Amino acid sequence: MHQRRFALLLLGCALASAPRPAGASAQGAAGADVRARGAPAGARLVEPPVLANVSARPGVVEVHLVAAPATLPYGPGQGTRVLAFNGSVPGPTLEAREGDRVVVHFKNELDEPTTIHWHGLHIPFESDGSPFHPVQPGERHDYVFTIPEGTAGTYWYHPHPHHRTTHQVSHGLFGALIVRADDDPLAGIPEKLLVLADNRFRADGSIDVPEKGSMQARFDEENGREGDVLFVNSQVLPAIDIRPGEAQRWRIVNASAARVYRLGLTGATMLHVGSDGGLFERPVEVDELVVSNSERVEVIVRGTGAPGTSAALQALPYDRYIPQTRPADWDRPRDLVTLRYGGQPLATPVALPPTLRPVAPLDPDVATATRVAVLTQGMINNRKMDMRRVDVSAPLGATEVWQIENLVGMDHPFHLHGFRFQVIDRNGEPVPFRSWKDTVNVPKHETVRIIVRYDDFPGKWMFHCHILNHEDMGMMGVLEVR
Ligand code: C2O
Ligand code: CU
Ligand code: CU
Numbered sequence: 122m123h124q125r126r127f128a129l130l131l132l133g134c135a136l137a138s139a140p141r142p143a144g145a146s147a148q149g150a151a152g153a154d155v156r157a158r159g160a161p162a163g164a165r166l167v168e169p170p171v172l173a174n175v176s177a178r179p180g181v182v183e184v185h186l187v188a189a190p191a192t193l194p195y196g197p198g199q200g201t202r203v204l205a206f207n208g209s210v211p212g213p214t215l216e217a218r219e220g221d222r223v224v225v226h227f228k229n230e231l232d233e234p235t236t237i238h239w240h241g242l243h244i245p246f247e248s249d250g251s252p253f254h255p256v257q258p259g260e261r262h263d264y265v266f267t268i269p270e271g272t273a274g275t276y277w278y279h280p281h282p283h284h285r286t287t288h289q290v291s292h293g294l295f296g297a298l299i300v301r302a303d304d305d306p307l308a309g310i311p312e313k314l315l316v317l318a319d320n321r322f323r324a325d326g327s328i329d330v331p332e333k334g335s336m337q338a339r340f341d342e343e344n345g346r347e348g349d350v351l352f353v354n355s356q357v358l359p360a361i362d363i364r365p366g367e368a369q370r371w372r373i374v375n376a377s378a379a380r381v382y383r384l385g386l387t388g389a390t391m392l393h394v395g396s397d398g399g400l401f402e403r404p405v406e407v408d409e410l411v412v413s414n415s416e417r418v419e420v421i422v423r424g425t426g427a428p429g430t431s432a433a434l435q436a437l438p439y440d441r442y443i444p445q446t447r448p449a450d451w452d453r454p455r456d457l458v459t460l461r462y463g464g465q466p467l468a469t470p471v472a473l474p475p476t477l478r479p480v481a482p483l484d485p486d487v488a489t490a491t492r493v494a495v496l497t498q499g500m501i502n503n504r505k506m507d508m509r510r511v512d513v514s515a516p517l518g519a520t521e522v523w524q525i526e527n528l529v530g531m532d533h534p535f536h537l538h539g540f541r542f543q544v545i546d547r548n549g550e551p552v553p554f555r556s557w558k559d560t561v562n563v564p565k566h567e568t569v570r571i572i573v574r575y576d577d578f579p580g581k582w583m584f585h586c587h588i589l590n591h592e593d594m595g596m597m598g599v600l601e602v603r
Pocket of ligand 3: 499532533534586587588591596
């Protein structure tokens with residue numbers, strides 16, 4: 122298959138020049154976080170290949186995706202056995218425009234069932250790639266959907282088989298999905314895609330996913346699987362160059378199984394312009410941002426540093442943990458990307474628009490129900506996922522409020538399939554501005570209220586904690602819309 126070879130080739134060169142973590146070693150049961158050693162900084166950030174559109178018809182994006190085992194220069198050592206989409210980790214980026222018809226010809230070459238879930242997209246139930254629609258080993262499946270207007274943004278795709286999501290995603294099955302708008306207010310600003318996904322390796326370089334029932338497996342079930350190697354597009358500490366006067370739009374995806382990133386740029390602020398479901402109404406200047414699992418952010422980074430100097434995009438300490446599983450060095454900032462200031466100043470510095478796009482409010486006054494979701498360790502409303510059960514049923518078109526209460530001392534990022542929502546308040550405090558979300562972090566002992574309208578698509582939609590181990594253990598429920 123043509124385009125698969127292409128992806129492999131691209132990845133080959135990308136990774137050959139990328140610094141690799143040398144001597145990354147397994148994380149002990151106590152959570153000791155061993156840092157990748159000797160990874161030289163400086164290789165340029167390489168973005169995943171873009172999926173080739175094999176359709177010539179306007180408004181149609183037709184692509185091929187294969188999930189299969191591969192051996193790639195991913196971890197320490199010669200080659201790491203991974204599971205990959207089209208031989209690439211992250212998988213190739215699916216790019217489409219609002220209104221496009223997307224056809225994905227998928228083949229499962231794994232030796233177990235899988236799915237592809239289009240995280241955050243508002244598309245029919247049959248195309249959602251949830252555990253209700255497994256694709257068996259050797260089978261093909263076509264995912265067909267239309268990208269709704271008004272949903273330009275940064276999304277991602279990943280497997281969602283019952284109980285096996287952590288395993289498959291941790292082995293490399295995840296990729297970004299970018300939806301563009303014709304009237305993008307930030308069009309013309311150079312873009313970078315940063316897919317964050319930590320990982321953990323054994324001494325022999327293989328991906329360390331513990332045996333079921335082992336101490337480490339139990340630890341991961343509690344804490345969520347974290348790794349000591351922090352990858353950005355499968356590179357360790359890549360560099361991005363920026364010129365004086367330049368502005369760049371960074372699309373950042375948290376594809377980690379459990380790690381929450383509190384992102385900061387040393388010596389500079391960022392303009393936060395968007396989250397899961399695309400742009401805000403106006404940019405917000407921030408020092409830092411918390412990005413929980415499966416959330417995305419869009420930021421504008423500006424070339425304001427003195428030429429010849431550099432800054433770091435850092436993962437700052439963020440305490441999402443219960444004390445028993447908090448890693449020993451959780452409070453140590455980690456560099457993710459080096460931002461190098463330099464080059465010729467731009468002739469005309471980029472002018473950023475003061476407003477971006479309207480985000481129409483969902484009105485709590487028209488909500489016809491409030492759903493309470495109580496999060497405890499591994500359960501929602503004291504239940505574990507049962508595929509045969511419907512936990513919430515609601516009429517098509519209804520607007521509802523969800524009150525998500527986290528009763529335990531650990532954060533749980535809450536995700537709803539199929540329908541984007543808006544956060545109303547946190548612990549009763551209204552959030553400062555509106556945005557479209559599909560995942561909201563619910564910090565320890567906090568209550569978050571969201572509002573959602575079940576537009577267009579009946580079906581059975583999952584809601585769950587997006588710490589992948591928690592999801593696999595059944596911290597998930599089913600919303601039936603009919
Ligand atoms: Cu990103 Cu139910 O998943
Ligand atoms: Cu999802
Ligand atoms: Cu959780």
